[in-house]
Amino acid sequence: MKQLSIFIENKSGTLLTVLNALKEAGIQIIASTISDTQDFGIYRIICDNPDQAISVLKEQGISATLTDVFAIQLDDKPGEAARVLAIFAQAGISIAYMYSFLLSGKGILIFRTTDTDRTRQVIAEKSLQQFC
Numbered sequence: 001m002k003q004l005s006i007f008i009e010n011k012s013g014t015l016l017t018v019l020n021a022l023k024e025a026g027i028q029i030i031a032s033t034i035s036d037t038q039d040f041g042i043y044r045i046i047c048d049n050p051d052q053a054i055s056v057l058k059e060q061g062i063s064a065t066l067t068d069v070f071a072i073q074l075d076d077k078p079g080e081a082a083r084v085l086a087i088f089a090q091a092g093i094s095i096a097y098m099y100s101f102l103l104s105g106k107g108i109l110i111f112r113t114t115d116t117d118r119t120r121q122v123i124a125e126k127s128l129q130q131f132c
Helices: 014-024 051-058 080-090 115-125
Strands: 002-007 029-036 040-047 062-070 068-077 094-101 104-113
Touching: 002 014, 002 051, 014 051, 014 080, 029 094, 040 051, 040 104, 051 062, 051 094, 068 115, 080 115, 094 115, 104 115
Parallel strands: none
Antiparallel strands: 002 040, 002 062, 029 040, 068 104, 094 104
16 A cells, blocks of 8 residues: 655644645545654655645645555454554564554554565465455
């Protein structure tokens, strides 16, 4: 799955500029998270058309990149995220960052790892259900 990472200044209106550009292009945001430092933020987005979204943002002069992330679908019950993360830890895979949300009664865990190829292999070996 592709994720947009958008670099924005920490000042009034910059997030709105991004959201309006995506809205005008008809891009549907599925999930997002934002982290910040003193001067800038990283707005991470999963959307319905990441290739179009990055083109639209770059046309607006907004700095953005596309990265590979994983999205695993979980049962909505306590301990499921811990169970799945334990699988990756046992395989020696580190999680660089993660966020999650609920959709239609299922938990969705979105994360980036330090070893994309090994992560794909573990997902297949353990028959983990991917989202999208």
